[in-house]
Amino acid sequence: xxxxxxxxxxxxxxxxxxxxxxxxxxxxxxxxxxxxxxxxxxxxxxxxxxxxxxxxxxxxxxxxxxxxxxxxxxxxxxxxxxxxxxxxxxxxxxxxxxxxxxxxxxxxxxxxxxxxxxxxxxxxxxxxxxxxxxxxxxxxxxxxxxxxxxxxxxxxxxxxxxxxxxxxxxxxxxxxxxxxxxxxxxxxxxxxxxxxxxxxxxxxxxxxxxxxxxxxxxxxxxxxxxxxxxxxxxxxxxx
Amino acid sequence: xxxxxxxxxxxxxxxxxxxxxxxxxxxxxxxxxxxxxxxxxxxxxxxxxxxxxxxxxxxxxxxxxxxxxxxxxxxxxxxxxxxxxxxxxxxxxxxxxxxxxxxxxxxxxxxxxxxxxxxxxxxxxxxxxxxxxxxxxxxxxxxxxxxxxxxxxxxxxxxxxxxxxxxxxxxxxxxxxxxxxxxxxxxxxxxxxxxxxxxxxxxxxxxxxxxxxxxxxxxxxxxxxxxxxxxxxxxxxxx
DNA sequence: CGAATAGTTGATGTATCTCAAGCAGGGTGG
DNA sequence: CCACCCTGCTTGAGATACATCAACTATTCG
Numbered sequence: 001x002x003x004x005x006x007x008x009x010x011x012x013x014x015x016x017x018x019x020x021x022x023x024x025x026x027x028x029x030x031x032x033x034x035x036x037x038x039x040x041x042x043x044x045x046x047x048x049x050x051x052x053x054x055x056x057x058x059x060x061x062x063x064x065x066x067x068x069x070x071x072x073x074x075x076x077x078x079x080x081x082x083x084x085x086x087x088x089x090x091x092x093x094x095x096x097x098x099x100x101x102x103x104x105x106x107x108x109x110x111x112x113x114x115x116x117x118x119x120x121x122x123x124x125x126x127x128x129x130x131x132x133x134x135x136x137x138x139x140x141x142x143x144x145x146x147x148x149x150x151x152x153x154x155x156x157x158x159x160x161x162x163x164x165x166x167x168x169x170x171x172x173x174x175x176x177x178x179x180x181x182x183x184x185x186x187x188x189x190x191x192x193x194x195x196x197x198x199x200x201x202x203x204x205x206x207x208x209x210x211x212x213x214x215x216x217x218x219x220x221x222x223x224x225x226x227x228x229x230x231x232x233x234x235x236x237x238x239x
Numbered sequence: 240x241x242x243x244x245x246x247x248x249x250x251x252x253x254x255x256x257x258x259x260x261x262x263x264x265x266x267x268x269x270x271x272x273x274x275x276x277x278x279x280x281x282x283x284x285x286x287x288x289x290x291x292x293x294x295x296x297x298x299x300x301x302x303x304x305x306x307x308x309x310x311x312x313x314x315x316x317x318x319x320x321x322x323x324x325x326x327x328x329x330x331x332x333x334x335x336x337x338x339x340x341x342x343x344x345x346x347x348x349x350x351x352x353x354x355x356x357x358x359x360x361x362x363x364x365x366x367x368x369x370x371x372x373x374x375x376x377x378x379x380x381x382x383x384x385x386x387x388x389x390x391x392x393x394x395x396x397x398x399x400x401x402x403x404x405x406x407x408x409x410x411x412x413x414x415x416x417x418x419x420x421x422x423x424x425x426x427x428x429x430x431x432x433x434x435x436x437x438x439x440x441x442x443x444x445x446x447x448x449x450x451x452x453x454x455x456x457x458x459x460x461x462x463x464x465x466x467x468x469x470x471x472x473x474x475x476x477x478x
Numbered sequence: 479c480g481a482a483t484a485g486t487t488g489a490t491g492t493a494t495c496t497c498a499a500g501c502a503g504g505g506t507g508g
Numbered sequence: 509c510c511a512c513c514c515t516g517c518t519t520g521a522g523a524t525a526c527a528t529c530a531a532c533t534a535t536t537c538g
Binding site for chain 3: 189190201203205207
């Protein structure tokens with residue numbers, strides 16, 4: 001696997017307008033090389049493509065997390081999806097992408113040419129499957145953005161990173177022992193805020209409130225220990 | 240075409256919890272009849288299926304508008320999609336629907352059995368196409384819910400019903416004559432509020448504010464005349 | 479160690495919600 | 509035909525959750 005660490009200054013200030021327009025893929029491979037090795041690796045905070053770039057390729061995340069976001073002309077930003085291993089991004093019904101894609105962590109992605117997808121029914125099935133999963137996620141996100149309080153949003157965000165819990169098919173707490181779980185946040189407070197439709201301060205206050213209530217312990221800024229998953233789950237508003 | 244007008248008392252108060260559980264399709268056809276004529280017609284405010292109903296069928300809207308929504312246990316409601324002619328709904332990655340579906344207007348729909356879809360690559364293409372369109376719409380909606388003011392949300396909502404305008408490929412105002420357009424709202428203020436993540440009062444005030452500014456004329460409660468589409472478009476926050 | 483960046487906390491402002499009253503239109507029955 | 513009612517909508521007054529502005533603290537990195 002090629003070890004290309006694309007670098008690009010992060011732009012997490014929501015203010016920065018979408019000025020410079022790098023090509024869809026940042027790494028300095030030539031087109032020919034890329035065609036031979038569609039698997040690429042990128043440093044955190046690498047912009048993979050921008051909104052309105054021509055939607056030539058669909059990408060699969062093999063490892064890492066990618067954030068998809070949209071910007072309003074005055075700089076307001078909304079993170080519309082968080083894409084992790086096994087999921088696709090860059091799917092568009094139009095000729096251009098409808099949002100920008102930026103890595104959060106060091107990420108390995110696989111690129112598929114559009115034509116390649118059109119030709120393969122296996123790939124098409126993969127796309128359909130991924131889209132169906134996204135649909136549910138986006139519906140949930142709409143509820144979070146439209147109807148939940150700041151505390152509920154942040155709690156919902158935290159629960160998102162705990163597999164098999166909180167959903168319709170929640171497996172519940174284990175029989176014995178504490179219902180504890182530590183999660184690693186690959187996002188800054190600003191990114192979390194832009195995902196949840198809040199400000200950085202409100203996110204920070206929500207974390208503090210959860211800490212005050214004993215629901216979480218913040219070991220490091222990006223390391224949150226949930227002391228009682230089941231209890232936190234009830235703060236999401238969905239249970 | 241069978242003229243089955245399913246009737247069911249509307250429940251637009253967001254308070255009403257999801258108590259009664261009618262089957263996926265309300266009309267009083269037998270299963271056999273339905274299999275023969277998957278095309279059905281429904282009165283406004285007919286609930287087609289509820290959240291967590293088994294996702295046995297996918298539906299296509301042939302005529303009318305269908306509203307998809309999710310409820311929180313305490314009664315808060317978020318309308319997650321507005322589906323109109325040519326679009327599909329009832330697609331789910333799981334075994335159950337992730338949201339409820341209710342007609343807004345008199346609606347004709349076509350039902351496809353899940354197995355039927357799995358077997359037909361044409362239907363699968365239709366699904367994929369529909370999902371890709373939804374993806375863009377849901378991304379846009381996330382921006383609206385997460386980052387726009389009440390006035391911007393309502394304006395965005397109004398612009399939604401004007402074809403070929405406001406999008407990336409907006410055709411612009413016509414050369415001569417006023418840039419006027421009348422739209423019919425098939426939704427109550429409460430439904431609009433639940434779509435935009437606002438309260439009914441805030442929606443009402445936003446309409447009044449737009450009227451005060453001369454941006455719209457409300458001929459009837461469900462009939463809005465936009466006096467200058469291009470001008471209204473600039474109030475959406477997206478331009 | 480010091481500068482730069484990210485996060486927290488406090489004080490204040492404001493957009494939106496909540497509560498409450500009044501209004502408008504459409505349908506019904508006397 | 510009109511009075512009445514019902515429902516949906518509007519408007520106002522006050523409350524509040526979140527945003528904004530600003531200062532301070534913690535963390536990271538050279």
